Amino acid sequence: MSEKIPVQIDDITCEVERGTTILQACKCAGLRVPTLCHHPDLEVAGICRICVVEVEGMSGLQAACAYPIRQPIKVRTNSPRVRRARRVNLDLILSEHYGDCYTCVRNGTCELQELAREYGVDRYRYPSTTTPKFKIDRSTAIVRDQNKCISCKRCIRTCIDLQQVSALETANRGHNVLIQTAFDKPISDVVCINCGQCINRCPTGALRSNMPNELLWHAIDDPEKHVIIQTAPSPRAAIGEEFGYEPGTSVTKKLNAALRRLGFDNVFDTNFAADLTIMEEGTELLTRLKKVLVDGDSSVKVPMFTSCSPGWVKYIEHYYPEYLDHLSSCKSPQQMFGAILKTYYAKKVGIDPEKMVVVALMPCVAKKFECNRPEMSDSGHKDVDFGLTTREMAVMIKEAGIHLKDMPDEDFDHPLGLGSGAGLIFGATGGVMEAAIRSVYEIVTGRPVPFKGLDVMPVRGMEGIRDATLTIENPLPEYQWLDGVTLKVAVAHGTANARILMEKLKAGKLAYHFIEVMACPGGCLGGGGQPIPTSPEIRAARARAIYSEDHQLVLRKSHENPEINQLYAEFLGEPLGHLSHKLLHTHYTPRGRFFLEGL
Amino acid sequence: MKNEKKKILFGEFVTGAGLVRALEMGPGKVVAEVKASNLKGRGGAGFPTGLKWELTAKQESDEKFIICNADEGEPGTFKDRLLLMEQAEKVLEGMAIAGFAIGARQGFIYLRGEYVYLKKSLEDAIASMINRRFLGQNINKTDFSFEVEVRLGAGAYVCGEEFALISSMNGYRGEPRNKPPYPSEVGFRDKPTVVNNVETLCYVPYIVTKGAEWFKEHGTQASTGTKLFSVSGDVKHPGVYELELGITVNQLLAEVGGEGAKSVQVGGASGLNVAEKDFDKSICFEGLPPGGSIMVFNHQRDMLHVLKNFMEFFVEESCGQCTPCREGNYRLLEGVRMLEKGECSVRYLKELEALCDVMKDSSKCGLGQTAPNAFLSIVENFKTEILYR
Ligand SMILES: Cc1cc2nc3c(=O)[nH]c(=O)nc-3n(C[C@H](O)[C@H](O)[C@H](O)COP(=O)(O)O)c2cc1C
Numbered sequence: 001m002s003e004k005i006p007v008q009i010d011d012i013t014c015e016v017e018r019g020t021t022i023l024q025a026c027k028c029a030g031l032r033v034p035t036l037c038h039h040p041d042l043e044v045a046g047i048c049r050i051c052v053v054e055v056e057g058m059s060g061l062q063a064a065c066a067y068p069i070r071q072p073i074k075v076r077t078n079s080p081r082v083r084r085a086r087r088v089n090l091d092l093i094l095s096e097h098y099g100d101c102y103t104c105v106r107n108g109t110c111e112l113q114e115l116a117r118e119y120g121v122d123r124y125r126y127p128s129t130t131t132p133k134f135k136i137d138r139s140t141a142i143v144r145d146q147n148k149c150i151s152c153k154r155c156i157r158t159c160i161d162l163q164q165v166s167a168l169e170t171a172n173r174g175h176n177v178l179i180q181t182a183f184d185k186p187i188s189d190v191v192c193i194n195c196g197q198c199i200n201r202c203p204t205g206a207l208r209s210n211m212p213n214e215l216l217w218h219a220i221d222d223p224e225k226h227v228i229i230q231t232a233p234s235p236r237a238a239i240g241e242e243f244g245y246e247p248g249t250s251v252t253k254k255l256n257a258a259l260r261r262l263g264f265d266n267v268f269d270t271n272f273a274a275d276l277t278i279m280e281e282g283t284e285l286l287t288r289l290k291k292v293l294v295d296g297d298s299s300v301k302v303p304m305f306t307s308c309s310p311g312w313v314k315y316i317e318h319y320y321p322e323y324l325d326h327l328s329s330c331k332s333p334q335q336m337f338g339a340i341l342k343t344y345y346a347k348k349v350g351i352d353p354e355k356m357v358v359v360a361l362m363p364c365v366a367k368k369f370e371c372n373r374p375e376m377s378d379s380g381h382k383d384v385d386f387g388l389t390t391r392e393m394a395v396m397i398k399e400a401g402i403h404l405k406d407m408p409d410e411d412f413d414h415p416l417g418l419g420s421g422a423g424l425i426f427g428a429t430g431g432v433m434e435a436a437i438r439s440v441y442e443i444v445t446g447r448p449v450p451f452k453g454l455d456v457m458p459v460r461g462m463e464g465i466r467d468a469t470l471t472i473e474n475p476l477p478e479y480q481w482l483d484g485v486t487l488k489v490a491v492a493h494g495t496a497n498a499r500i501l502m503e504k505l506k507a508g509k510l511a512y513h514f515i516e517v518m519a520c521p522g523g524c525l526g527g528g529g530q531p532i533p534t535s536p537e538i539r540a541a542r543a544r545a546i547y548s549e550d551h552q553l554v555l556r557k558s559h560e561n562p563e564i565n566q567l568y569a570e571f572l573g574e575p576l577g578h579l580s581h582k583l584l585h586t587h588y589t590p591r592g593r594f595f596l597e598g599l
Numbered sequence: 600m601k602n603e604k605k606k607i608l609f610g611e612f613v614t615g616a617g618l619v620r621a622l623e624m625g626p627g628k629v630v631a632e633v634k635a636s637n638l639k640g641r642g643g644a645g646f647p648t649g650l651k652w653e654l655t656a657k658q659e660s661d662e663k664f665i666i667c668n669a670d671e672g673e674p675g676t677f678k679d680r681l682l683l684m685e686q687a688e689k690v691l692e693g694m695a696i697a698g699f700a701i702g703a704r705q706g707f708i709y710l711r712g713e714y715v716y717l718k719k720s721l722e723d724a725i726a727s728m729i730n731r732r733f734l735g736q737n738i739n740k741t742d743f744s745f746e747v748e749v750r751l752g753a754g755a756y757v758c759g760e761e762f763a764l765i766s767s768m769n770g771y772r773g774e775p776r777n778k779p780p781y782p783s784e785v786g787f788r789d790k791p792t793v794v795n796n797v798e799t800l801c802y803v804p805y806i807v808t809k810g811a812e813w814f815k816e817h818g819t820q821a822s823t824g825t826k827l828f829s830v831s832g833d834v835k836h837p838g839v840y841e842l843e844l845g846i847t848v849n850q851l852l853a854e855v856g857g858e859g860a861k862s863v864q865v866g867g868a869s870g871l872n873v874a875e876k877d878f879d880k881s882i883c884f885e886g887l888p889p890g891g892s893i894m895v896f897n898h899q900r901d902m903l904h905v906l907k908n909f910m911e912f913f914v915e916e917s918c919g920q921c922t923p924c925r926e927g928n929y930r931l932l933e934g935v936r937m938l939e940k941g942e943c944s945v946r947y948l949k950e951l952e953a954l955c956d957v958m959k960d961s962s963k964c965g966l967g968q969t970a971p972n973a974f975l976s977i978v979e980n981f982k983t984e985i986l987y988r
């Protein structure tokens with residue numbers, strides 16, 4: 001529909017497409033209309049009534065975010081009526097909101113605080129809330145503080161619509177409305193997958209991650225402890241946003257320097273472990289394919305699903321437990337790294353693994369849950385001690401008085417500090433698939449992938465579900481059984497898209513060999529631990545940063561990583577070998593949709 | 600029924616006559632006749648029924664629906680219950696005519712949860728209408744078919760709001776949504792839907808048989824026809840009355856034995872409080888908005904107490920989505936409690952009145968837009984009584 005409709009907003013006239021909202025039209029006209037319940041990733045709600053405007057001919061004020069323009073209209077965004085309504089509604093929200101700004105992690109990024117400042121709020125118009133009403137609810141990953149909730153329902157729209165997890169819903173009515181879990185169970189006892197997407201979209205501090213900062217400082221300050229950090233690619237492409245860089249600025253090397261200043265004894269690259277994952281997972285894929293295609297072994301399942309996203313792993317455990325056999329048995333790069341550090345590396349450098357503290361800097365909130373899973377201690381110790389999010393790390397750096405912008409460029413420590421471009425692109429949706437294709441194709445045929453510049457374009461992008469095919473021709477002798485086979489792969493990001501894919505698979509409508517799923521929209525770069533705010537544009541910028549870094553690298557294939565080869569030669573033996581099995585692979589837990597007995 | 604004069608709804612009625620006539624007229628003429636009658640919705644908002652049907656009829660869709668809004672939740676209203684109990688066939692006939700007019704084959708009665716005891720008799724009425732071929736397949740041997748099902752609400756006042764109602768019928772939390780689009784475009788199962796009040800639908804068979812001109816003999820020019828009023832409170836003869844639109848409060852009080860009243864709440868909790876000085880005002884769409892409920896208060900009544908009752912209702916019944924209604928009603932109730940204790944300053948009362956204006960102006964649905972009516976009018980009418988206790 002390209003029908004243009006003239007609109008007049010204040011003294012600006014413009015033309016918009018039919019169905020454009022007043023809010024969008026205002027943006028086109030260069031006018032700012034304040035919003036609170038609106039979020040670019042979410043369905044329109046129109047409930048905070050902050051964005052109200054006057055529409056000529058309508059008796060009441062209209063929510064700009066929710067009003068589709070279908071005929072020529074005149075809008076006023078800055079009349080006494082509009083200002084009064086916005087101010088009163090803001091005051092109503094402020095009076096219900098409990099909490100001091102200076103004891104809040106969202107101090108400085110809180111949208112309510114920002115609005116109060118914009119509107120020059122200098123007192124409570126209505127009696128303020130002076131005592132907390134709700135107990136704080138904590139899981140290993142997520143903290144819910146209902147006292148700070150302003151009922152904008154962004155979290156619900158995230159959990160139900162965007163992610164289709166449905167751990168949160170509205171309960172009660174009127175002033176008693178609450179955002180609740182099923183039967184008001186603790187968040188740790190419901191279907192929450194810890195993706196933390198709700199945190200990214202909460203305008204206040206009502207949802208936040210479970211910060212391990214205090215404990216981590218303890219470890220760093222303890223001279224007995226050898227504290228190691230591994231950093232994932234996505235935080236490096238985003239943490240700059242916390243320090244005034246434009247979204248899409250990668251600060252890997254400055255961050256290395258900052259982390260050393262902060263007190264970490266080693267700084268390693270999770271990309272290294274991502275390469276290791278590709279070796280294991282690629283081999284697992286080929287093994288599965290052979291069993292299915294050649295041996296006709298029905299106990300082995302394809303499509304194989306990736307397992308690096310702990311949110312996705314928990315999602316499938318809850319919603320599709322019958323598909324757990326399809327999930328790669330590989331641990332995620334974070335966990336593989338932990339297991340290698342506390343065995344191989346500890347021995348190599350002669351450090352008691354008991355005294356070793358492994359920290360993972362991740363874009364992800366679910367990584368906290370993952371490293372606390374009881375099965376994640378195959379090294380004989382807790383493989384990874386702390387999962388730290390990008391935001392939490394930014395706090396620590398600021399607390400230490402370190403100016404990221406002033407840091408010199410420094411490299412990772414070695415060995416275990418070399419990662420390929422393939423490991424790097426794990427950070428973007430489609431990245432694991434691309435990395436796997438780069439290696440598997442070459443291992444099977446002896447030739448590089450038939451894509452210009454090694455860029456497997458069909459699996460890139462921000463489309464919710466993407467698929468691609470790759471036909472194997474003239475493979476090496478030991479892979480003759482793959483000759484002429486067309487491998488079908490798919491990529492989904494955001495669990496809502498994963499659900500669409502799963503339902504189609506269940507209905508027998510699709511057939512794939514390998515599927516990558518990332519729980520978060522955009523993949524890890526859009527993770528729940530990443531800087532706030534998030535939007536499609538911000539995620540696209542982070543993706544560009546990651547792909548351009550890949551291009552700058554010489555080493556762009558996991559199987560060519562010399563430090564990986566060294567690890568296999570000195571320690572692991574071969575992919576899927578005995579030690580790999582012990583240290584790098586895991587199993588899963590069917591969970592069901594409710595934890596209540598009798599349901 | 601004390602009302603002696605047999606007006607419309609309590610006049611003579613032959614089941615099926617209107618429907619048979621409508622089938623002869625054809626959908627276009629039915630819509631035109633209803634439009635010409637100037638019938639306005641009796642569910643509260645007073646939207647012209649003919650126009651609503653016309654807009655829905657125009658929509659192209661494989662399916663359309665008629666929903667009879669029998670959620671009757673406004674405090675003090677019980678006129679729809681009477682119709683459902685005593686005149687169910689008329690309701691069903693109105694629905695069938697509406698369905699024929701807009702091209703719907705399916706209708707629903709959304710029955711207030713507390714009226715569950717009426718479900719059986721309504722279903723009996725549906726069965727009896729089907730037996731006489733006034734409902735079901737090939738009505739009156741034409742190729743028009745229309746089925747009706749009863750759906751139960753679960754006790755939320757807000758589910759009387761048409762979108763909350765549709766949302767609850769669709770299986771979601773009963774919450775109003777933003778308009779446009781309107782139900783005539785996107786309604787039940789996202790299909791064009793007409794939502795009409797029970798009483799509105801009951802006038803339809805008469806308009807079709809006796810004509811728009813006859814209907815317009817009743818009421819005023821802008822408010823044609825009669826209206827049912829549920830009268831309660833300090834009156835000698837409480838009950839349901841059918842009265843001409845345009846009647847003054849005084850005339851109404853005389854009719855029901857409510858002389859000597861201190862004030863009258865016209866239109867229920869969401870309506871206006873009318874004080875003695877305004878008893879000569881008339882009740883009609885261009886005057887005091889004619890909700891279905893008339894509550895009469897005599898001089899012994901404490902108006903702050905009355906107000907508190909209303910505000911408790913809204914705090915409880917707001918769906919809690921939008922800020923002005925969710926928080927505003929709570930603040931108004933808090934204000935009433937402060938007034939009770941003599942702790943509300945004149946200045947803060949002004950603040951609350953300004954809040955009322957914003958609630959009316961910026962709430963998402965009719966509930967929040969009308970909830971402050973009682974507060975504003977009672978405070979205005981009885982300021983001294985309320986402030987200086
Ligand atoms: C909070 C609220 C409650 C309502 N409750 C009812 C109700 O119980 N019955 C009803 O017919 N209309 C009710 N309405 C009005 C409906 O939204 C709608 O306007 C009406 O059903 C349309 O029918 P009509 O045009 O025949 O009046 C309510 C509106 C609001 C805002």
Ligand code: SF4
Nearest residue numbers: 918920921924964967
């Ligand atoms: S006005 Fe009240 S009932 Fe209506 S949408 Fe807002 S909160 Fe819900």
